[in-house]
Amino acid sequence: MSRTLSGKAAIAGIGATEFSKESGRSELQLAVEAVRAAVEDAGLTMGDVDGLTTFTMDANSEIAVARELGIGELRFFSRINYGGGAACATVQQAAMAVATGVADVVVCYRAFNERSGDRFGQVSVAANTQVNTNGLDNAWSYPMGLGTPAATVAMQARRYMHEYGATSEDFGRVAVADRRHAATNPHAFFHGRPITLEDHQASRMIVDPLHLLDCCQESDGAQAIVVVSAERARDLAQKPAYVTAAAQGSGRDQFVMTSYYRDDIGIPEMGVVGRELWRQSGLAPADMPMAILYDHFTPYVLMQLEELGFCGRGEAPGFIADGAIEIGGRLPLNTHGGQLGEAYIHGMNGIAEAVRQVRGTAVNQVQAAASSHVLVTAGTGVPTSGLVLSA
Amino acid sequence: MSTPESPVLRPQQNRDTAFFWEGTALGELRVQTCNACGALRHPPGPSCPECLALDRGHVVVSGRGTVFSYVVHRHPPVPGKELPILIALVDLEEGPRMLGELVGVADDEVEIGMDVRVDLHRVDDDLTLPTWRRA
Numbered sequence: 001m002s003r004t005l006s007g008k009a010a011i012a013g014i015g016a017t018e019f020s021k022e023s024g025r026s027e028l029q030l031a032v033e034a035v036r037a038a039v040e041d042a043g044l045t046m047g048d049v050d051g052l053t054t055f056t057m058d059a060n061s062e063i064a065v066a067r068e069l070g071i072g073e074l075r076f077f078s079r080i081n082y083g084g085g086a087a088c089a090t091v092q093q094a095a096m097a098v099a100t101g102v103a104d105v106v107v108c109y110r111a112f113n114e115r116s117g118d119r120f121g122q123v124s125v126a127a128n129t130q131v132n133t134n135g136l137d138n139a140w141s142y143p144m145g146l147g148t149p150a151a152t153v154a155m156q157a158r159r160y161m162h163e164y165g166a167t168s169e170d171f172g173r174v175a176v177a178d179r180r181h182a183a184t185n186p187h188a189f190f191h192g193r194p195i196t197l198e199d200h201q202a203s204r205m206i207v208d209p210l211h212l213l214d215c216c217q218e219s220d221g222a223q224a225i226v227v228v229s230a231e232r233a234r235d236l237a238q239k240p241a242y243v244t245a246a247a248q249g250s251g252r253d254q255f256v257m258t259s260y261y262r263d264d265i266g267i268p269e270m271g272v273v274g275r276e277l278w279r280q281s282g283l284a285p286a287d288m289p290m291a292i293l294y295d296h297f298t299p300y301v302l303m304q305l306e307e308l309g310f311c312g313r314g315e316a317p318g319f320i321a322d323g324a325i326e327i328g329g330r331l332p333l334n335t336h337g338g339q340l341g342e343a344y345i346h347g348m349n350g351i352a353e354a355v356r357q358v359r360g361t362a363v364n365q366v367q368a369a370a371s372s373h374v375l376v377t378a379g380t381g382v383p384t385s386g387l388v389l390s391a
Numbered sequence: 392m393s394t395p396e397s398p399v400l401r402p403q404q405n406r407d408t409a410f411f412w413e414g415t416a417l418g419e420l421r422v423q424t425c426n427a428c429g430a431l432r433h434p435p436g437p438s439c440p441e442c443l444a445l446d447r448g449h450v451v452v453s454g455r456g457t458v459f460s461y462v463v464h465r466h467p468p469v470p471g472k473e474l475p476i477l478i479a480l481v482d483l484e485e486g487p488r489m490l491g492e493l494v495g496v497a498d499d500e501v502e503i504g505m506d507v508r509v510d511l512h513r514v515d516d517d518l519t520l521p522t523w524r525r526a
Contacts, residue, residue: 139402
């Protein structure tokens with residue numbers, strides 16, 4: 001048995017609630033609805049589920065979800081830290097569990113009322129007052145007035161513009177691509193509402209240099225993903241999306257959203273993820289016909305393209321020009337509309353889109369993806385994760 | 392600056408970091424130093440990442456530095472602040488980097504590389520924050 005995870009597990013089911021600004025029901029109910037939909041999509045029953053994994057930030061415990069769904073004994077449950085950086089790592093956890101026989105059917109889930117309830121775009125007093133090392137870390141930013149995700153990203157974006165000559169329009173091209181894709185996705189909040197670069201430039205400043213349209217939505221909703229062994233996936237209802245690579249990454253002198261004390265204040269943690277994804281898979285950026293890159297803020301999409309090896313440092317503005325990241329371009333990104341266009345479900349809805357692309361059922365289908373690979377990344381600015389899913 | 396409706400965000404502190412806040416209250420901008428290898432470090436912690444020594448002290452730095460990056464925060468509200476505010480990431484002349492509000496400067500006057508000096512702002516008896524002004 002080779003000492004690699006590649007090809008040993010697959011995503012067999014996906015399920016979600018609607019994505020809205022006010023779900024009108026509890027976060028636990030959202031979790032339950034999404035998990036149930038994902039298990040049914042896979043052609044499995046609740047009795048088959050023996051593992052659950054989610055984000056440390058998720059408010060719904062594994063046992064609460066199991067209780068509501070009549071799931072009996074659980075053999076595996078785990079949680080991943082660091083906000084949206086957890087997204088792809090939940091699938092990595094599940095894949096490791098099923099590949100080693102620790103569990104047979106693991107469901108990854110994320111559910112929240114992030115717009116109608118606790119809004120992540122606001123200053124989080126709880127993040128500042130938590131009694132742990134994260135709270136101590138935040139003592140160097142929150143009391144100084146730097147306390148929203150947009151503000152922390154803006155600090156990096158300003159430096160990136162200074163070092164490489166990138167412009168606000170370069171960031172805006174990411175928003176335009178996402179909203180173009182969302183416009184043709186009936187599940188997207190911004191279905192039928194594309195934007196132009198002029199709209200982006202005219203949107204109000206939130207934290208200079210970030211405009212409103214550089215920032216993702218706040219959303220209510222849930223997404224669940226069923227992971228089983230590759231062998232079992234072949235006998236289930238859907239075309240498997242094989243986990244060809246699954247990686248986590250944290251960089252030197254890492255902080256949560258404020259890794260400002262290293263020479264380069266970019267996102268080297270995504271470079272850690274990228275190198276591991278290419279090592280595990282034996283693939284390279286050129287093998288990816290498309291990608292789902294975590295887009296809570298547009299500048300990070302540019303930085304990710306560089307860290308993942310699609311282009312050199314500082315070259316992303318040129319790489320994305322002329323519609324290159326839109327459907328029909330050389331590397332379509334976020335074909336569901338991303339978190340700017342579809343919904344902000346902490347990156348989990350992006351994994352679901354990668355599965356649809358591998359199945360060949362996406363609304364904005366990239367034909368080559370259904371016979372090859374899709375790269376997916378998780379939250380940026382934090383310790384993060386990534387996946388290569390394959391047909 | 393602080394009102395009951397919008398309390399100031401106060402820093403979490405422990406025995407590894409209290410020296411910094413004790414310093415600002417006394418009018419000193421302190422940076423951790425390793426007593427074994429001399430490395431300066433901010434933010435502070437119990438160990439020296441360079442030599443792993445646990446023997447640490449602090450130096451009082453000059454309070455002079457240059458702007459490495461900055462933002463203008465306009466939305467949403469920040470407890471205890473009247474918006475917009477400028478926040479700068481400052482390279483201290485001694486080496487380490489530190490965040491703080493940039494005051495007395497218009498947002499169209501700031502640029503990366505601008506010389507700044509610290510201005511310790513006393514919020515109340517329990518909190519003095521480092522802020523920055525054009526040097």
